[in-house]
Amino acid sequence: MTKLSDIPLRERKQSRTRLAIYDASQALLKDRYLSEIKVEEICEMVEISRGTFFKYFTRKVDLITYAIRLWSVETGWEVEQMDPGDLGITFIYDLFHRAAENMKINPYFWREMMALKIFEPETINRLNQNQVTLISLADRLMRFPDKPGIEDIPEGTILTFLKKSLKTAVEKEELPGNLDIDSTLISLTSILYGVPMMMSGYTDLTHLPDEYDRQLNILWTGLRSVLSHPPDKNPGFFFPF
Numbered sequence: 197m198t199k200l201s202d203i204p205l206r207e208r209k210q211s212r213t214r215l216a217i218y219d220a221s222q223a224l225l226k227d228r229y230l231s232e233i234k235v236e237e238i239c240e241m242v243e244i245s246r247g248t249f250f251k252y253f254t255r256k257v258d259l260i261t262y263a264i265r266l267w268s269v270e271t272g273w274e275v276e277q278m279d280p281g282d283l284g285i286t287f288i289y290d291l292f293h294r295a296a297e298n299m300k301i302n303p304y305f306w307r308e309m310m311a312l313k314i315f316e317p318e319t320i321n322r323l324n325q326n327q328v329t330l331i332s333l334a335d336r337l338m339r340f341p342d343k344p345g346i347e348d349i350p351e352g353t354i355l356t357f358l359k360k361s362l363k364t365a366v367e368k369e370e371l372p373g374n375l376d377i378d379s380t381l382i383s384l385t386s387i388l389y390g391v392p393m394m395m396s397g398y399t400d401l402t403h404l405p406d407e408y409d410r411q412l413n414i415l416w417t418g419l420r421s422v423l424s425h426p427p428d429k430n431p432g433f434f435f436p437f
Contacts, residue, residue: 197344197345197347198333198337200334200341203333203334203337207333208334208338210252210332211334211335213248213252214252214262214332215335215338215339216242217244217252217253218259218262218263218266220237220238220241220242221256222263222305223241224238225302225304225305225308228304229304229307229308230256230257230260230304230308233256235249235250235256257308257312257316260305260308260312261319261323261330262331263305263309264309264323264353265323265330265331265351266331266339268354268356269336269346269349269351270339270340270343270346271357272349272351272352272356272357273346273349275357275360276345276349280364281368283360283361283364283365284364284365285361285365285370285371287357287364288365288384289408289409289412291354291358291361292387292388292408292412293408296401296404296405297405299401299404300404303401306392313389324353324355326350326352330351331351333347354385354388358381358384358385359377362375362377362380362381362384363377371416371419371420371423372419374423375419375423383415384415387411388408391408391411392404395407
């Protein structure tokens with residue numbers, strides 16, 4: 197097992213700076229959009245130059261993708277600690293509830309992430325396809341010192357855990373064996389991102405967990421009904437996850 201002290205000092209210093217920049221940006225995102233945050237503000241909080249900031253993050257929006265990957269490593273570790281039987285539909289509910297709680301605490305961050313999905317779908321696709329690596333070994337050990345084995349957890353996105361949970365749900369016969377995983381992922385992500393967007397127009401997100409539960413219940417009921425009596429023709433869907 198690798199220890200933080202085994203990593204060269206230069207890499208540890210770089211990781212410390214990268215995480216400090218990330219933490220400063222997250223603090224500022226508590227009540228402002230990314231476009232309203234100046235790089236100089238972050239630099240002042242971390243006590244670095246603009247040049248140093250851009251050495252670690254080429255664009256401000258890269259702070260959002262870094263956050264997605266950092267979250268995925270931590271969540272991946274938590275999943276590894278679970279009994280495999282705890283995955284499936286129950287875990288999907290739990291994941292949605294976690295997201296709802298985080299949206300209430302960090303609404304600006306979530307809006308930035310949704311904007312990234314709209315305006316830079318190719319960036320999100322690269323993340324979903326795991327074509328980029330953003331979290332270094334030093335980052336992992338420095339940020340999560342109390343999580344043994346964190347160095348072996350692969351990066352991912354929320355789709356990583358939804359897909360794994362759907363496969364487990366099929367294996368546990370919670371969902372029909374002829375379930376189209378990719379099509380169901382489209383439904384799940386539509387609920388995840390679409391429900392809070394629609395609710396924000398007329399109410400706060402206090403009842404978001406309950407609404408997530410209702411929409412998920414509708415989805416499972418519909419899938420079980422349709423897949424138990426499939427139509428003669430199914431046009432199918434393609435989505436490049």
